[in-house]
Amino acid sequence: MRSINAADITEAVANLFKQANYNLGADVLAALKKARKTEESPAGRDALDAILENTRIPAKENIPLCQDCGTAVVFLEVGQAVLIVKGDVSKAVNDGVQQAYKEGYLRKSMVIHPFSTRTNTGDNTPAVIHTTIVPGNKVKITVLPKGGGAENMAKLGMLLPVAGRQGVIDFVVKAVEQAWSNPCPPVIVGVGIGGTAEKAMEMAKHALIRKVGQPSPDKENAALEKDILHKVNNLGIGPMGYGGRITAFAVHVETFPAHITALPVAVNLQCHSARHRETVI
Amino acid sequence: MIKGIILPLTEKDIKSLKTGDNVLLSGTLYVARDAAHRKMIDALDRGEPLPFDIKGQTIYYMGPSPAPPGKVIGAAGPTTSVRMDAYTPKLLAKGLKGMIGKGVRSPEVKDAVKKYKAVYFAAVGGAGALISKTIIKSKVVAYPDLGPEAVLRLEVKDFPATVINDIFGGDLYIEGKKKYSLAQ
Numbered sequence: 001m002r003s004i005n006a007a008d009i010t011e012a013v014a015n016l017f018k019q020a021n022y023n024l025g026a027d028v029l030a031a032l033k034k035a036r037k038t039e040e041s042p043a044g045r046d047a048l049d050a051i052l053e054n055t056r057i058p059a060k061e062n063i064p065l066c067q068d069c070g071t072a073v074v075f076l077e078v079g080q081a082v083l084i085v086k087g088d089v090s091k092a093v094n095d096g097v098q099q100a101y102k103e104g105y106l107r108k109s110m111v112i113h114p115f116s117t118r119t120n121t122g123d124n125t126p127a128v129i130h131t132t133i134v135p136g137n138k139v140k141i142t143v144l145p146k147g148g149g150a151e152n153m154a155k156l157g158m159l160l161p162v163a164g165r166q167g168v169i170d171f172v173v174k175a176v177e178q179a180w181s182n183p184c185p186p187v188i189v190g191v192g193i194g195g196t197a198e199k200a201m202e203m204a205k206h207a208l209i210r211k212v213g214q215p216s217p218d219k220e221n222a223a224l225e226k227d228i229l230h231k232v233n234n235l236g237i238g239p240m241g242y243g244g245r246i247t248a249f250a251v252h253v254e255t256f257p258a259h260i261t262a263l264p265v266a267v268n269l270q271c272h273s274a275r276h277r278e279t280v281i
Numbered sequence: 282m283i284k285g286i287i288l289p290l291t292e293k294d295i296k297s298l299k300t301g302d303n304v305l306l307s308g309t310l311y312v313a314r315d316a317a318h319r320k321m322i323d324a325l326d327r328g329e330p331l332p333f334d335i336k337g338q339t340i341y342y343m344g345p346s347p348a349p350p351g352k353v354i355g356a357a358g359p360t361t362s363v364r365m366d367a368y369t370p371k372l373l374a375k376g377l378k379g380m381i382g383k384g385v386r387s388p389e390v391k392d393a394v395k396k397y398k399a400v401y402f403a404a405v406g407g408a409g410a411l412i413s414k415t416i417i418k419s420k421v422v423a424y425p426d427l428g429p430e431a432v433l434r435l436e437v438k439d440f441p442a443t444v445i446n447d448i449f450g451g452d453l454y455i456e457g458k459k460k461y462s463l464a465q
Contacts, residue, residue, distance in 0.1 A: 041461055043301065043443065043453070050405040050441070057410040058356075062349035067356035067409040067429075069346060105355055107346040107429050118316065120428045149361040149384070149406065173465070181454050182361050182384040184406040236462030240383065240405055242443065243457020273407040 002079075002137040004281055006087025009139065012279050013096025013127075016143040017072060018104040020277040021064040024055055027212045028274045031249040035186055035239070044244030051239070051272055062105055066273045069106035070145030072097040072127035075206065079136035090129060098123040109148065130202060142209050142278040150187065150271040153179035156201055159263040165224065168193060168265050173231045175267040176248065181241020184271035186249050188212060189232060191225075192266040195256035204268035207252035209276045216253050225251040239272075249274075285439070289337040290378045290400065298400050298444050300451030305439040306402075310341045310381070312433035314360055317424055318368040325371065332423030332432055335372060339379030344429040345419070346409070354419045354435075356409030359383040362401070366390050373397040381442055385454050394446045402442035403453075415440040 024032075032055070036048040058065050074093050078084075084092075101108055101124040110125065111118040134140075155175040159167050172191055179187075192203025215222035228251045238244020249272070258264060286294055288308030298304070311333055313321065321331050342362050346355030362382030369380065370393040378399045383406040386394075394401055404412060418436035425431050445453045 041457065043457065044461075046303070046443075047405050050408045050411055054405075054408040054411040057414075061352070061410070063352065063410040063413055064346050064356045065410060066407045067344060067346045067358055068360070105347045105349045107344065107355070109344075109429065120430075122428070147407075152361070180385055180458075181403075182363065184383070231465055234463040234465055236458045236460065238457060238461055240403065241385070241454050241457065242403075243453070243459075243461045245461060271407055 001081055001083045003083045003085045004139055006084055006089060006092035008281055009084070009089065009092040009141065010096040010099065012141050012281055013074065013093050013143060014099040016141060016277040016279060017097060017100035017106070017145060020143055020145055020275040021069050021104060021106050022058040024065065024273070024275065029055060031212045032272065035246040035249065039239060039244050039246050041238050041242065041244030043242035044239040044246065047239040047242055064104070064106055065275065066147060067107050068109065068147040068149065069101065069124070070147050071110065071151065072124055073144040073146050073205065074127045074129045075142040075209065076129060076131045077134045077140040078131060079138045080133050081137035082139055093127050093129055094125040097125050097127045139281045140278060141281070142276060144209055144276040147184070147271050147273065150183035150269045153183045153269045154201065155267045156197060157265045158197065159265055161261070161263045163263055167263070168224070169228055169231065171265050172228050172267050173235070176232050176269070177235050179269055180237055183269040184273065185237055185241060186239055186246045186272050188270040188274055189228065189248050189251040190268040190270060191228070191251060191253045193253065193255045193264070194258040195264060197264055199256055200264035200266035201268065203254035203256060204266040207254045208268060208270040208274070210252045212274065213250040218255070221253045221255055225253050288339055290339060292398070295378065295398055295400055295448060298447055299449065300444050300447045300453045300456060302444040304402070304442050304444065306442055307438045307440070308436070310339050310435045310437055310440070312341045312343050312435060314342055314344050314430045315364040316427050316430040317432045318365050320424055322368045322371055325375070331375070333434070336376035337378050339381065340377060341435070342380070342382035352413070354413050354416050357413045357416055358409030359404040359406055362386055369393065373399055386446060391446055391452065395448055395450055398448050400444060400448070401446040403445045404442050412440070
């Protein structure tokens with residue numbers, strides 16, 4: 001067994017949320033620059049210019065990339081040979097969120113009761129935490145501050161198995177078309193296929209933390225990603241929905257076996273400000 | 282070409298603005314999101330006045346991140362406008378002339394934009410740090426209990442926006458998509 005202090009998790013989470021809200025990953029920056037080169041629409045190019053200019057400001061001025069600093073989504077992969085000591089792990093994560101959003105001048109966007117009082121919690125907690133137990137003696141923490149505009153465009157379809165590959169493509173393309181200008185395109189399209197309703201959506205969300213445009217290691221999934229991306233970019237929505245060729249940077253597909261009756265498909269969209277960071281303790 | 286516009290919008294400005302125009306707005310903007318809209322509509326339903334005189338004004342759909350030391354405001358980009366759609370026609374009927382947000386509006390809002398002669402602009406979502414540079418003053422004027430959703434009065438200089446819906450029925454989201462869509 002290896003012991004890890006809960007306080008170390010708090011510190012890591014706080015640093016990751018600050019970094020994620022101030023600096024885009026090199027992969028996202030490269031995707032933006034590539035989109036700017038390829039985009040044919042003048043209005044789309046203007047939007048991409050503004051987005052790129054925006055990325056040069058935050059770190060030096062203590063202003064985050066976007067005022068929507070998101071719901072604090074956290075993926076924890078905990079090695080089974082790890083013993084977390086001196087504190088509760090969920091509290092450790094939430095303390096990290098609280099610290100980052102306070103010290104980092106990040107917007108607190110969580111409200112306590114979703115359908116009635118909607119009073120702000122004041123510190124952007126609670127985080128949405130997805131924990132998996134994995135082999136090993138380390139803890140991998142990935143944070144994803146997830147903006148509301150794109151998250152609100154998520155779709156779940158419990159398709160009939162007869163719908164097959166084409167049914168999946170049609171469902172995902174339609175979800176992006178219906179989302180239209182709302183999720184701040186160019187987007188990353190996270191797709192989860194199989195499992196159960198909640199498993200499909202969790203995969204769709206998890207797919208968003210993959211390096212942008214890196215194909216799935218599964219050949220069939222990679223081919224599906226390519227086919228969906230082609231169709232999505234033929235929609236013409238373009239950057240910020242002003243019309244154009246680049247509606248999505250990439251489509252990321254994750255799959256899981258499904259019940260004999262079922263073909264669940266979940267779509268979770270990531271705005272162009274694809275902010276996520278990870279570390280291993 | 283980019284047009285400079287002084288706020289509040291004049292009737293002449295509104296007539297001259299067309300879908301797809303890029304503008305730089307300078308002057309006063311009011312900030313309100315859905316929570317503030319709900320409170321404003323509740324006030325109107327109770328026969329009470331709005332927290333500011335809305336006649337001729339422009340509302341920016343935005344909730345900023347906190348201002349770091351030495352800054353007027355934090356990141357200050359637009360939020361998704363659809364959440365305001367249920368409240369917007371009532372405010373347009375009360376004299377609201379401009380809205381800034383991002384994303385498509387409902388048919389009811391688009392009809393009201395034409396009927397009451399107003400303009401819906403978009404700002405670039407996710408460019409909150411860049412947009413903050415154009416805000417020179419910020420003051421909470423109502424509902425401070427809403428935190429990041431309070432009503433603010435801003436003074437802006439050369440705030441970049443694009444006309445989405447004009448008084449002639451134009452819609453940049455529809456026109457742009459039509460222009461660049463390819464056969465599936």
